[in-house]
Amino acid sequence: MASIPVECLPESFYLPFLSDLARARQPSPIRSLFPLEATPGLLSLLAGKPNPTTFPFTSFSFSAQAPPVEDGQKAAGEIALTLSGAELADALQYGPTGGMAPLVDWLHGLQETVHGRLRGEGWTLSVGSGSQDLLSKAITALLNPGDNVLVQSPVYAGVIPLFHSLNCTQIEVEADADGISTESLRAILEGWPVGKPKPRVLYTIPYGGNPTGATATLSRRREVLQLAREHNFLIMEDDPYFYLFYGSERTPSYFAMERADPSSAGQPVGRVLRFDSISKILSAGMRIGFASGPAPILRAIDGHTATANLQPASLTQAITHKLLDAWGHDGFLAHTRGVSNFYRVKRDVFEAAMQRHLAGLAEWSAPQSGLFFWFKLLIPGAEDSAQVVRTQAFERGVLALPGTVFLPNGRATPYVRAAFSLLTPEEVDEALKRLRDTILDARAASAQ
Ligand SMILES: Cc1ncc(COP(=O)(O)O)c(C=O)c1O
Structure with missing residues (x-):
């Protein structure tokens, strides 16, 4: 790939973005010396x-x-x-905090191929125990207790408790079928009270947003990047559904766009912290995710790992690497296209059943990526789906999640999230029939 010279934000730029905890964290006295063990001729009595x-x-x-x-x-x-000999010994041993070298190297190559981000251009990559592990450490590395944070809303329910536990104020940025709303983001930032520090972090899910399934359009992404530069915040790009995209036109990631999109020309690179996961494409039980972004933030995440859980599991890294190495980047990408086609078919089956059973009783936009349908129950007078979903639907034998759990500040909402990844077409049909009966009951009750 031809390399266009790139200007990176300097290391000093990130200091004000790091939390007090990240700045105060002492390096692990043992793990910080691990790299020295590779010194030729050295006899290590270290660990x-x-x-x-x-x-x-x-x-x-x-x-x-x-x-x-x-x-x-x-x-x-x-x-x-087969893992044997030295590979097996490494797989069974403690390993580097941010991931085993062969896997990290393979993933670096993937980011070069997929996102056009070249090695040595101010970013690094760390492996974690699933992207959840890295998300939680990144949030601790970037936010102080009580900070304001910009959060796409509705949002993945798994990050809300992380912000809550830091007592952060979650500023909800609206999202629709085109992903995060830049109108909402701009209004928040331009209306921000003078003298009050602006949020330093935006958390967003750009592909197949969990729960909505929406994917951010190119123009929205450009504007988000532009706003990040204007208002000086970092973008946490949480993208576990990137490889599941089954919509019509693929949009580059924020990580790619800040480097190579024409709208980024002349701008220094380094505002995006990207999270990938193998959970939806290779195995969720391996617990492997990886974060790519500015070196000072990845160092802070590694510092946390070094004291919290030492490293991600060596064995699952070694198994993953063995497979990926055998497949190569092309084989991996072909596999991911197969996976996204699989979910496109599932999405179509689910949508056809929605049309059959819920037309006029619910409203939805078809997802372009991911595993979920997000739909609004049309029950006159019912502002919240929680009661209907948690009690009535469950009693009729169907389990889904009420939309309120995906709203950072827990507002009532008539929306519901349904995962369509596992059920057979016959089961989908039956589940949506049960949901239809539940909604009809609720409508009849609300009419009384
Ligand atoms: C948006 C989002 N981020 C992160 C995760 C966590 O993924 P992992 O299995 O890599 O920890 C999930 C899991 O469903 C998710 O939907």
Whole structure:
């Protein structure tokens, strides 16, 4: 890839963005010396690493699909993969805080290929125990208790408690079928009280937003980046549904756009902290996610890991790397296209059932990525879906989530989130019939 020279924000730029806790954190006395163990000729008496010859495992063999050859086609056959010798020893041993070198290197290459962000251009990458682990550490690294934070709303229910636990004020930025609303974001920032410090962080889910399934358009992304520069905030781009996109036109990530979009020309790079996850494409149980972004923030996240859980699990990193290395970047990307096609079909089945059973009883926009339908119950006089979903729908044998749990400040809402990833077409049909009966009952009750 031809490299266009890039200007990065200097390290000193990030100091005011780091929380007091991140700035005060002392490096781990042992882990901070780990890199020195690679010094040629050095005899290390440093860490209490157990001797792997005492471990009972002699090899890990597993099979996986062969790399897909054609887009959307499942691979023909399987490949057999084994961790043994030095690879096995590394997989069973303590490893680097931010992830094992071969996996980190493979993922760096992926970010170069997919987002055009080249190594050595002011960003680094760390692996975590799922992206949730990295999100929670990033939030601790960037926010002080009581800070204001800009949060796309509705939002992934898993981050709300993180902001709550820091007692942060969550400033809700509206979102619609085109993703985050820049009108809402601009109004918040331009109307911000003079003298009160502006939020330093925006949390957004740009692809297949959980819960809405909406994907931010190119023009919205451009404006968000522009606003980040004007009002000096960082963008936390939480993107676990990036590879599940099944909409019509793919938009580049914020991470890519701040580097190469024409609207970013002449602007220094380094406002985006990107979160990826293998949970929806390779395995959720491996617990592997990775964060890519400015080196000082990744150092703060690693500092937290070094004291909280030392590192992500070596074994699942080694298994993941073995598979990815065998597939290569092209094989991985072909696999992800197969996964997104799988969910496109599921989305279509679910939407057809919505049309059959809920037309006139609910309103929705079809998701472009992700695993969820977000829909509004049309029950006259009912401002909140919580009672209907938690009690009446459950009693009729269908479980979904009331929209209020996705609103940072817990407002009432007539929306509901339904995951369509697992059910068969017959089960979807039955689930939506049950929901239809529930809504009809609720409408009849509200008419009395
Ligand atoms: C928006 C969003 N971010 C983060 C996560 C956590 O993902 P992981 O399994 O990588 O921790 C999820 C999981 O559903 C999610 O929807």
